[in-house]
Amino acid sequence: MKKIEEYVRNIPDFPEEGIIFRDVTSVLQDAEGLHLAIDSIQDLIGDTVCDVIVGPESRGFIFGVPIAYNLKKAFVPVRKKGKLPCETIEKEYALEYGTATVEMHRDSIKPGQKVIIVDDLMATGGTIEAIVSLIEELGGKVVKIVFLMELEGLKGRNKLNGYDVESVIHYSGK
Secondary structure, eight states, X not given: OOOGGGGSEEEETOSSTTOEEEETHHHHTSHHHHHHHHHHHHHHHTTOOOSEEEEETTHHHHHHHHHHHHHTOEXXXXXXXXXXXXXXXXXXXXXXXXXXXXXXXXXXXXXXXXXXXXXXXXXXXXXXXXXXXXXXHTTOEEEEEEEEEEEGGGXXXXXXXXXXXXXXXXXXXX
């Protein structure tokens, strides 16, 4: 069996010159790659006790739902503003150019629940920092944050100091 890194397609000079885009769709399009990705993320979770798995739109759904299913835990989606039908809480965060807003249902996390966040990629850390803020506003406790890939050169981990953060694949650049 191949290593998980071998399933990730590298696209040079996208979205701009000098950047190597790490394409997760090549992992998803291969049955063995998808299986290995989910198992590898779940291995990093290990025996961490949690009540809920949270995943941001959209690839956090792809990886978070099967892990929640395997662990017999609830899954809570975090979506872009305006996509959830019930009462929500929201958090705005900075992007490279401008801002974005994420939301979750106000009743999705109960006070005291232990939460694991699952996503495909850690870049600058802004999205996950916003999600942590939402979870804590609802009274939840983030016990672990797990990514398939991490772009270490963007220093996203710095925004998550004090949290247990792990990534399956580490890329030293951006």
